Amino acid sequence: MHEKNVNFVEAALKEYYFSNFELIHVPSRTSEREFGYQKFNSGMTRHLTIKNDKDLHFLLMTQVPSDVYCSNACYSFPNLPMSEKDWKEADLIFDIDAKDLKLECRKDHTCFKCNSCQSTNEQSTKCVKCNSDKFDIISVTCQNCISEAKKEVKKLIQILTEDLVINEEKIQVYFSGNEGFHVNITNSDYQILDSRERADLSDYIMFNGVMPETLGVSKQNNSKMSFPDIGERGWRGRAAKEIFGSKSKRPKIIQEILSGGYSAFQSRLEEMRHTIGVRIDPKVTMDVHRIFRLGGSINSKSGLSKILCKDLENFDPFSDACLLGDEKVEILANCPISFRLKNKKYGPYVDETISVPKHTAVYMICKGLADVAQ
Amino acid sequence: MLQLGIKELAKYPFLAETGDYLRDKGFNLEQLSDPDWKPVIEKAYGRIIVATTGQIYGGDVENPDLEILSFVIAIILLKSAGISTLNRRFSLAEARRAERYLEQGLNALQKDRTILENLKLKEESIQSSLKIVQDLFSVRVEMEDDRLKIHIADYLKRAAHFNEREWKLVNRRVESGYVYLSSHEIVRLVRKELDVYINSKIQSVNISFIPETFRERVGDLVLLAKKFSTVVIVSSDYPPCIKHAIEVLDRGENLPHSGRFMLATYLLAKGQTIEQIAPLFKNAPDYNERITKYQLEHIAGSSGKATKYSCPSCEKLKSENLCFAIPECDGIINPVQFGTRRKTNA
Ligand code: SF4
Ligand SMILES: [Zn+2]
């Protein structure tokens, strides 16, 4: 990021951290956690320990990091190199990102920044200015993206509470600060699972790798007895609902499945991953050594806060997580797409100097859609 | 810990209670020098020999004293011989033996208890299997109607490390925090831990001296082990897929047919003979010497007019979940190429 942009964004972040201490706390079992942070245009500093909120606030004020992270794992020696940390256990974490949901609306709010001349393009075949074909993808988020991501969160919570019997009070849902949600579970029976075990748990949640036999279809003799019923608990019940729709249609659809054969049913199950499976990012869940964005901190991809959603249904990230100041700032916008923040629509802009509230200025600069005006 | 009747202890002689039992009986090493003990020593030796052939010692719980003592003496013999291959085979076979009893116990739990003719005995066998699974391996088995269930986390801790798809959580009945399993499946889950536990018991035994009457059989064991170690050639130059297959077999776990096929074709391609390869399969749960030989001959193309099969490609093995690629696998398309291509540092 350009120097003058960095100075502007850092000042906005510092102001935010100074006046929002009450939003940013160290997690439980603080002394067993690894912390890390990043500054603009530089690498990651990790393997840190932080004692309490006061030390955390001191770090935020003195370093003004672009991003702050904390391990989901607890270690005996969190500040030693990875191999010597002595891993004890880790919170379960899930990442649901609108970018992974393959939504129709994505193309309306995605554009491409040319790697060689920095101009923004609506397509990624050839740069209109310099003919280069190397681009960075830039995307903003729309209401549809957020409500689709919320649906995934709800599906996830249903499985966590019903199948895994995790107490709802232990489940914390955060807006990620950019295009999705983070779900964090502390202190559950699943803390001790290692990476491979979490990978299998992820597959369960995603409805991944299910065999036709599990739902009553086998290569040889099929017995109607083992087809699932709509009333059953767990995946069998949910799959039955998806496949049969209603109890009365069940016998007819079973006949269709039987005549369709094994591999047809197998492909059907594959497809059902996208409808009834929860689209989490399994790499996040299976990583037991990750440092994960700290709640209350700013996400430098957008300038929005990673913030706890107390009421997911009514949560609106475009105002509830948009917490930087609203003084007017002049920026040079280069933004072929439009977006909304705090109930106001912005864009598209073509090489335009505009005056916008500070939170919007930071949002656009962080996204690479604007620069601080000269 | 457990409080077991002597018949239960005969099923699971590796438990800590065996120590109490020996103390109660006033049993000590010096007595063993007495020629009267010869038959028990022979039984113990036989128990080891059976184990080394990959079979499971049957035993006779109706004669619990002999069962327990022959186990203890077998351990002393093994300890004196000090050969880890023998220890491993012995603990594996003993684990298999205990598995049968565990499964019987859990099975009895599922049946209607009122119709069992010897109620007290059944009850004991149920309780001991539940307690062994819980106390040694911290898996609590619970009952719901006539179904057995365990906690999801306990399940994942073990089953996630198996390779077969049917062990994936998504292919199990999961309801309200539990996974529903058959008694056989529950026992299968703790198989490895049972083996490790028995092996650690052998490791931890301290013996101050070896009675004269043991020397001959200890010597026999040392000779026997020599014969073994020349048979199976496990090279550190094998690719990860092959090493993994050998390990699975070595642990006495089931290797799918595709895995056995890969292993056999690979080793044949590396110039090993059927006689050298066959013993690898000895620990497999369903080992049958004649059938294994026949299958190997078929693969090698030496029986009848059959064609000679070659080792499947890495791609094929990946699709069968048999590939465990490491950086050294870069640029090869078949396991037989592993290690033959040097990285060129231009
Ligand atoms: S890449 Fe090939 S050689 Fe390496 S582990 Fe996989 S199958 Fe084996
Ligand atoms: Zn360009």
Ligand SMILES: [Zn+2]
């Ligand atoms: Zn959208």
